[in-house]
Amino acid sequence: MNWIEAVGYLGTALTIAATAMSTMIPLRIISLCASCAVVTYGILIGSMPVVLTECIQIPFNAYRLWEMVRLIRQTEIASSGDLTHEWLAPFGTKRRFRAGQTVFSKGDAADELFYVENGVFLIPEVGIEVGKGGIVGELGLLSPGNTRTASLVCLQAGSALRISYSEVKQLYYQNPEFGFYFLKLTSERLFQSAKGGERIAAGDAI
Structure with a gap:
């Protein structure tokens, strides 16, 4: 076996190793290395x-790797105290609400959370208002039966980003680090909510 064949075998080995990876960041890194080896061999x-x-695959893998690294950096910042939740924006769909509109009711099936961009929302069962920067509905992901434990009504017209639980779960399974930071953030929100208050904003949740 000469050194050219060795390069080819290296590319094959790295490609096989990439398929065995269970997390996305190592998978993308190994895939990039495999592509470089195969390109050299070609x-x-x-x-x-x-x-x-392989040249077609390299930009896709590089972009996905950059996305996941950026996500981890943003969640690290959020978990260390920056509770603006702006890192959720790429994964949400904007929805507008009019004053008096019920977003969801107690007992409804819970399959999404909301990040308030503007406007004011009320949780009538506990008399808590949710303002700009607040997250609401995330605890439905953890509640028994995934049902709403309270209602949400729009007091002042505004908009919110809708992030489905399926999107959150996908991010969790693709990258365990994201799951860790998300659970850490959720725990912080529970402690913050336990303190009470008339307004939840700048990253608090319920």
């Missing part, structure tokens, strides 16, 4: 189809 043997295939 150039050495003069196979442009091999080179072209």
Whole structure:
């Protein structure tokens, strides 16, 4: 076996190793290394189809790796005290609400959380208002039966980002570090909510 074949075998080994990875960041890193090795091998043997295939994959893997690294950095910042939750924005869908509109009612099925961008929302059962920067509905993900423990009504017209629990779960399973930081944030929100108060804002949740 000459050194050119060794490069090819290295690319094959790294490709197989990538498929065995259970978390996304190591998978993307190994995939990038595998692509580089295969591209080198393709150039050495003069196979442009091999080179072209891997060159197409490299930007996709690099972008996904950058996304996950950015997510981890943002959640690290959030868990250390920056509770603005702006890191959730890329995963949400904006919804607008009019004054008096019921967002959800106690006992409803809970399958999404909301990040308030503007406006004021009220949790009538406990008399708590949720303002800009607040998160509401996340505890439904942890409640028995995934049902709402309270209602949410829009007091002043505004908008909120809707993030589905399926999106949160997907992020959790793709990257355990995200799951850890999200659970840490949820715990902090529970402690903050236990303190009470008339207004939840700038990152508090219920």
